[in-house]
Amino acid sequence: MSTGRLHIDLSAIADNWRALASMSQGETGAVVKADGYGMGAGIVARTLAKAGCRRFFVAMAEEGAALRKELGPGPMIGVFSGHMAGDSDLIRDNQLAPMINSVDQMLRHVEALPGHPFGIQLDTGMNRLGMEAGEWAALRDIALSQKIVLIMSHMSCADEPGHPMNQQQLQAFTEMTEGLQVPRSLSATAGHLLGKDYHFELTRPGIGLYGGLPFADAKPVVSIEMPVIQVRDVEAGESVGYANAFTAPRPMRVATVSSGYADGLIRALGENGRGRLFAGDQPCPTVGRVSMDLICADVSHLSDIPETLSILGRHQSIDDVADAALTIGHEILTSLGHRYARSYSE
Numbered sequence: 057m058s059t060g061r062l063h064i065d066l067s068a069i070a071d072n073w074r075a076l077a078s079m080s081q082g083e084t085g086a087v088v089k090a091d092g093y094g095m096g097a098g099i100v101a102r103t104l105a106k107a108g109c110r111r112f113f114v115a116m117a118e119e120g121a122a123l124r125k126e127l128g129p130g131p132m133i134g135v136f137s138g139h140m141a142g143d144s145d146l147i148r149d150n151q152l153a154p155m156i157n158s159v160d161q162m163l164r165h166v167e168a169l170p171g172h173p174f175g176i177q178l179d180t181g182m183n184r185l186g187m188e189a190g191e192w193a194a195l196r197d198i199a200l201s202q203k204i205v206l207i208m209s210h211m212s213c214a215d216e217p218g219h220p221m222n223q224q225q226l227q228a229f230t231e232m233t234e235g236l237q238v239p240r241s242l243s244a245t246a247g248h249l250l251g252k253d254y255h256f257e258l259t260r261p262g263i264g265l266y267g268g269l270p271f272a273d274a275k276p277v278v279s280i281e282m283p284v285i286q287v288r289d290v291e292a293g294e295s296v297g298y299a300n301a302f303t304a305p306r307p308m309r310v311a312t313v314s315s316g317y318a319d320g321l322i323r324a325l326g327e328n329g330r331g332r333l334f335a336g337d338q339p340c341p342t343v344g345r346v347s348m349d350l351i352c353a354d355v356s357h358l359s360d361i362p363e364t365l366s367i368l369g370r371h372q373s374i375d376d377v378a379d380a381a382l383t384i385g386h387e388i389l390t391s392l393g394h395r396y397a398r399s400y401s402e
């Protein structure tokens with residue numbers, strides 16, 4: 057079998073949630089959009105519900121509907137995209153809480169589902185989703201007479217603790233919500249780590265739960281082992297892979313392993329020469345381009361060629377891989393795809 061093996065440590069996810077929750081006086085929710093960052097939204101959310109999490113967030117109503125079936129009644133499921141046209145039945149039938157983004161969404165919501173709980177999303181400077189101060193001021197009294205379960209905003213630069221935008225957004229959010237008797241939420245993982253000023257009544261970590269930066273103390277969650285399909289000796293001057301992008305500077309042994317960009321090992325990993333696979337604790341630099349289903353690595357220095365090489369695990373984190381591919385851990389996780397044989401430990 058050439059299928060790569062992807063293992064997900066659910067107890068690490070629960071431990072990461074508890075560690076974040078212990079830093080805050082407020083409540084700690086969990087973001088499980090994009091199928092729980094590729095880890096499986098249902099199983100991740102059930103694990104976190106057992107650990108005590110009561111508020112979950114997804115990006116779309118369809119994700120929320122699927123999650124409700126996994127979680128059963130009770131926990132809040134917030135939908136970041138709010139109340140889109142066509143979503144009313146899903147929102148009602150699955151008790152979803154849309155995070156209303158605009159005046160239009162607000163009108164749609166109170167017309168279609170009067171009395172159904174919702175949240176408000178405010179724009180504090182990111183200019184991506186949410187009502188601006190003027191819209192909110194116009195709508196505030198109507199909104200507050202309805203069933204608001206949360207007022208939230210999102211930070212654009214929280215992964216840079218010294219960035220002046222953090223303070224600006226904190227101040228804008230505070231001003232827009234002062235005196236309201238509704239739970240507030242400003243922070244994802246990075247904002248949560250900025251400290252208690254940024255916590256309000258609820259935080260919404262995502263990547264930190266799955267072992268990613270900026271939560272440096274997070275336990276690693278995911279590991280991937282890829283079968284070696286073939287090993288060959290390459291002479292100095294011979295090339296490896298598409299476009300002859302790599303030429304052997306000396307005689308080398310090259311292993312070809314099963315997994316490629318269709319499995320989330322994005323092509324950029326091969327482009328800047330910083331990709332590495334691991335044989336136990338021994339790094340093996342990738343050589344040549346990443347193919348759809350295959351990647352090659354230099355194993356010249358190994359005395360024994362193992363049956364599998366690892367790309368994620370104890371020796372290489374999602375952020376190490378992200379650095380090599382010039383991206384962030386979020387993108388590595390959500391790109392991993394559906395071809396791996398998955399296993400979970402509790």
Ligand SMILES: *Cc1c(COP(=O)(O)O)cnc(C)c1O
Binds near residue numbers: 244
């Ligand atoms: C994705 C997202 C989060 C979680 O962000 P992380 O950086 O993964 O912690 C929180 N809030 C909103 C609005 C999001 O879109």
